[in-house]
Amino acid sequence: MSERRKLTLKDIAKDLGISVSTASRALKAHPDIAQETIQMVKDYAAKHNYVPNIIAVNFRKSRTKNIGLIVPELVHHFFSTVISGSIDEAKKSGYNILVSQSNDFLADEIVACKTMMASSVDGLLISISNETYDGDHILEFIDEGKPVIQFDKILEKLPVPKVIVDDFEGGYSATKHLIDQGCKRIAHIAGRKDVLNACERMKGYKKALNDHQIPFKEEYIRYCESISEEEGEQFMEEFLALPNPPDAVFCITDLVALGVIKALKNKGISIPDQIAIVGFSNWKLAEIVSPSLTSIDQHGYQMGVVAVRMLIQKLEDKNFEIPDTLELKTRLVIRDSSVKVKA
Structure with missing residues (x-):
């Protein structure tokens, strides 16, 4: 060289x-x-x-007042609320948000990062794709003196701040709620085994079962690849074909839970009397679907606000110390899909 x-x-x-x-x-x-x-x-x-450029250019003297934001899916309710929170918070300080999506593919994420870099964004907010295992393309921003904040779906080894929700506690409280309703055979339609937040929700599910002396059974577990309504429907049909079907299902997202509801309605199975359901994300549709869906609120809007606030503080003060990880607490929102009438 x-x-x-x-x-x-x-x-x-x-x-x-x-x-x-x-x-x-x-x-x-x-x-x-x-x-x-x-x-x-x-x-x-x-x-x-x-x-390091972070010192040499002092975060670049010529600012564009633009912040890059990359998400796996624009149409996903959770990420749309993150985007809304980000835009609202950025406007308060005179910044704009440039949004792109990876479609949950690494190749698209790399292209999005290069596009953001070419657009001279001042910093980057990113929720990684399911295929991202090495973040060299993200660290290029740090090398150029541009701060990066990860949120929701993160790569732990990246030495940049992270904003996440307590997925473990969310999985635990969802499962405990079903146990409190008298459910004993609780299935979990999980996310991919190699995605951190999905793994944390699974750990919370297992811990709740263990704390209440309910054995963990692999037959009650299914793993999504695309996290879709179709997978929810398919896996629920597989559960119903078991000799001893579950009496409750905890789903990785509300979208998957919709597929579960569809499968149960097609079979004429009463929700929640025969099978109770809890989702995760607390989409707006959780309120209007019938029956209304109990879900874990992961505070997407607040996550967007917090992530942008941290990034702008770093942009405005290069010596500002950002915590390695900022964890937001989840909230169980109880609706009709899980509350069983006590005998």
Whole structure:
């Protein structure tokens, strides 16, 4: 590499045979990085006169007052509320939000990131796709002196702040509510096994069962790939075909719960008397579907507000300390789909 060109994190990572995220964390002496790696990276950076852009350009003197926001799906109710919160909060400080979607594909996410970078956004808010396991394309923003905030669906190893909800507690309270209604055979239509928030909801479900001496049974578990209404309908039909079908279902999202409701109505099964249902996200449609859907509110609007507020604080004050993780609490919203009449 020519010494006349500014050394980047990507250059350091490539020359040392490590990932960009490891190089970034090593320069910050992150406790998860081995001391030998930290020293190796720092020595290399010193030898080649590496100066992080975050210092060199002071977050860039010429601001566009634009913030990039990348979500998996624009039409998803939760993400639309995040977008609304982000836009409302950004306007208060004179910032604009540029929105893009990844369609839950890594390739589309990378293109969206490059487009945001080309548009010279001042910073980035991102909820990663289901296919994102290495965030080098996201760390390029940090290398260019642009702060990044992850929200909802996150990559833990990325050394950037995160805004999440307590998915474990959400899964726990949904399952406990069904247990409190007298349900004993509680199924869970889960998200993908490799997605962090889905895994946390599953852990909460298992913990609630264990705390109430109800055995966990694999036959009552199904895993979504696309998190769709069709999967909810299909998996509910599979549950009904079991010798001992469940008497309740906790769904990874409200959209999946809609498919469950459809399958039960087609079979003439009473909700919640025969099978109770709890969703997750608290979509607007949860109030109007029949029966109305009990759901876990994950506060999308508030998440958008908080994420933008953190990013702008960092943009306005480069020394502002942002917490590594800011966790919002969920809320159980009880409606008709889960409340069983006591005998």
